[in-house]
Amino acid sequence: MRAFALCLILTPLPVWADDLLIPSRVSAVTLFPDGAAVTRSAAFDLPAGAHRLILADLPATTPLGSVRVAVEGASLGSVSARRDFVLPRGAGKSPEIEAAEAEVERRRQALEAAEADISRTRAEAQGAEARAAFLGRLGQGEAAMTVEDLRALARMIGTETEGALADAIAARGRADAAERGLTPLRAALAEAEQALAALVPEDAARAMLAITVTGPEGAPVQGEVTVSYTVEAARWRPVYDLRLDRAARVLTVERGALVAQETGETWSQVALSLSTARPGGQTAPSDLWPLLRRISDPVAAFEPSDLAVRSRAVLAAPQMAEMDAAPAGAAPVIAVAEFDGLAVSYDYPAAVDIATGADNLRLSLGDLAMPVELVAEAVPEFDDSAYLVASLVNETGEILLPSSEAMAYLDGRFVGQQAIGLIPAGAEADLPFGPIDGLRLTRTVLDRNEGDRGVLKRSNEQSEAVRIEVENLTGESWPVRLLDRVPYSEQEDLKIVWQADPAPTGTDVEGRRGLLEWRFDLAPGATREVALSHRLTWPEGKVLD
Structure with a gap:
């Protein structure tokens, strides 16, 4: 097999005597999270010599710039492409398309024949009704007739009218039944039309490839063309x-x-x-540029820009810690x-x-x-x-x-x-x-001073104490993993001490500073309490962010 990158020539293509229109189909696809690599194939069987294979069934959106062609069984020559190719009238069709078109025509004729039969049946009903109407007009103006003649005429009119109306009713019944029988015929025609549309999904211009191939000297050419390209819409x-x-x-x-x-x-x-x-994503490592740092004298006055920088740093700190x-x-x-x-x-x-x-x-x-x-x-x-x-x-x-x-x-x-x-x-x-609705959790901030809600705050000190309860209202025992937290500091002047009763099973859980973990089994109807407190102190003149 010889594979070549396409040098696409987007020029009008005259029809050669040895051109062969061959159908192709998508045979293999590799899907990516965004996009796909598509491989389509087409088999050919040609007499000896050079020929040009026309693949005219590529979607109009085919990215011709990424097309690659390979030929097995022959030598690959030039490759030309067009995006707005329309098959000329009388162009060859694949056997599958011809068979699908024939099936559509057969089913259409069957439907039309059934509709014609229904029309004839309804005409028969109308004729019977007209006959009955004619019989109804007989005898008008026949006053000179004898009584016996009138009786005979009445019997004849009644009998004939009854027969005509019966014929009309029967004909309309047959027509209605035949009308109901059209439903499967219409469905069959629609199915055949859909099958044909699947083989020829669009009648508008499509992308086309013209591939020149040459076989061995004096020998017929049999082989396969493989066309590969990438698409984004998958x-x-x-x-x-x-x-x-x-x-x-x-x-x-x-x-x-x-x-x-x-x-x-x-x-x-x-x-x-x-x-x-x-x-379609990043395929090369990022560039890393030199990082220049400087030192300078502190600014005496507090600048608004400093506040902005500091605010960004404070907001970014938790995110950086999580990262x-x-x-x-x-x-x-x-x-x-x-x-x-x-x-x-x-x-x-x-x-x-x-x-x-x-x-x-x-x-x-x-x-x-x-x-x-x-x-x-x-x-x-x-x-x-x-x-x-x-x-x-x-x-x-x-x-x-x-x-x-x-x-x-x-x-x-x-x-x-x-x-x-x-x-x-x-x-x-x-x-x-x-959730386990029967395992109820409460976290109460304890009252420590008059009116305070467990938080005692001075100019350089803050403390808090809480009581945690886990209550098992289910009918079974549960292994519990209780998580809570205390603040942490990265500054020497900000001192933090904390106490827990009982002591936690683990601290700084999963590398996250200040996170505490208790593990225990909780029986049905039982309650487990944890007391947790912390205290922060810092130098006078500083503020707690």
Whole structure:
């Protein structure tokens, strides 16, 4: 196989005697989070010599600048392209299109024949009604007739009228029944027209490639053309159903992928791969420039600009602390079939159909099951109830990709949608599964002085004391993880002391300074109390931000 980068020549294309219009189809697609790499193929069978293959069924939005062509079974020559190509009248059609057009015509004729039969039947009914009306007018002005003649005429008119009306009723009944029978014929015609439209999705101008190929001297040419290009109007994203079985303490992760495309043509029976690579994103490291710092004499007067700088620093401090404590970001990845350290790729095992402009198509990527430990996590400073959290270690050997669409189910009951981050193989993670309404939380600021609400504040001192209660109103025992906090300082002059009874199980939890953790089991009907206080002092003349 010889592959060549296209040097596209956007010029009018005359029709050669050895031109061959061949149909192509999308055979393989690699979907990225934003975009796709599309491969389409077309087989050919030609007599000896040089020929030009015309591929006139590319969508008009095909990015011709990224097209690459490869030929197997022949030598590749020049390649020309046009974006506004329209097939001339009488241009060759593929056997599939000809068969679809013939089927549309056959079903249209069947529908027209049935409609003609209905029209004839209704005409028959109208004729019978006209005959009855004519009979009704007979005998008018026949006063000279004898009584017997009038009786005979009346009997004849009655009999004939009854027969005519019966014929009309029967004909209209047959017409109505036949009218109802048109519904499946109309549906069959619409189905055939849709099948034809799928083969020829647009009648307007389309992108076209003209590819010159040459076979071995004096021998017929058989081979295949492969055209590859990238598109932006396609994407995929991972989704999960997280199903927690409390009794078995097992979490089943039902993995899926939502795929969509708006390229202007339907992808039918394509080999699909999913990748987390981002060809349209950053491909080179950022530039790092020298950082110049200076010192200068302090400014005597307080400048407004200093306030702005200081305010920005104060506002940024918590964010910077969170950034420092957060794990380093990882490149987005997808399914877990193959991981080369740079990106994850997943080859879907079956050919798929993806309609253009349709809603997202969900594909299954298989299930993962892993044991979990359950804990009731309590944050009484903000919450009134504890929350069920499943702690796990990803020992499946596969990566769980980041997703904003993870649906959580507890014992088959839907509890909500959440976002999950990247969980590499071997990593630990905590996944929430909704509130435990029977585990009630209270955090009371204790009264310490008249009128004060537990806060005693002087010019250079501040203190606070709180009482935390966790009450179990459920009928079962729960392992509880209680979280609270005390302030921390990075300045030597700002002194902070704190006390807790009972003492916390852990401090500076997960590297976040000032966070405290208590772990205990809480029996049904029991209540656990924690007393927590802190005191801040600083030099006279300073203020607490």
